[in-house]
Amino acid sequence: MTLNRRTFLTALAGSSLALTVPGPLAAASLPERFAAARKDDQGNYSAALFDLERGDIREVLLPARGHDVALRPGGSEWVAFARRPGRFGVAVPMDARKPVWFSARPGRHFYGHGVFSADGRLLYTTENDYVGGRGVIGVRDAAAGYRQIGEIPSHGIGPHDLALLSDKRTLVVANGGIQTHPDRRREELNLADMEPSLAYVDLETGDLLERHGHPDELRRLSIRHLTVAGNDIVAFGCQYRGDADDLPPLMGFHRRGETLTVIPAPEETQLTLKNYIGSVTADSDGSVVAASAPKGGVVTYWDPKARRFLGSCSLRDGCGLAPTHKGATFLLTSGEGWLLSGSADGLGPRHSTRFHWDNHAILVR
Incomplete structure (x- = not known):
């Protein structure tokens, strides 16, 4: 399906009858709204704001596959990002106003993630300077149509995910360490000498505050997704680019001033992870x-303070995760169309939709 910009904007007016979720799940989560990217049965890509009672509240059609979504502080709008190596982003108001489209500047592409400043004025996006072979964080003015006003270094290669610490000034960035170029599709160009890292960056100056990498034996353990848990503990998930028979630990935890630790799940669970963590949230x-x-069809649960495994549950192609209003409980989404709640104690009833849900989801309210 070929869609132009006018088609996108026309499709945005009002709600879209897209998601049907049976009553039991809806009744349990009535006040909650979520947003996520997805694909329908005809191969059309979109991102949507939805609740589990009424379905879609607002949908935006996307020109290609989306990845993550960011919520602007104050709740006035949400932003969907293109999956690497895409170049589009779209800010969607909660009301009937038209979305605002923006793109990466020449020589850059998005990695699919972004985060707002605490006051909602600026949007920070992870990007690849593929000409210079370095990672950058794009800085955009949300009040001026998401016009790019600058960029700061990510202090690594392949910045993927990022988050703001509680001081509202420190950005933590997951530098995957893998060099790519859009002309080489998704080929990974530097596996022999990749250097993944967790970098803490001062938003006011762009200066590097701390940078932590793996020991040499874990050099191919790419740091991809992260979340900030209580007490500014950063939990991050990794994807291994070494021998498939290796079983390195995939979940890491860190707090500024401390030592970075990566810990395994219990052996039986570790075997099922397929050396790939797809999404992480608190x-x-x-x-x-x-x-x-998602490659192993498993969702794991962890205590970030104790750095301890709590349990797991099975969900085929389950990747998207969002917190709910109930502590220790999450919305889980699947590429096979499922929506359900999950925790270390088990899963709620599975409910089918006509969408193939993408890698991430967020709680909007």
């Missing part, structure tokens, strides 16, 4: 972290 009070392994 629950509503920051005391439990969920991490999905």
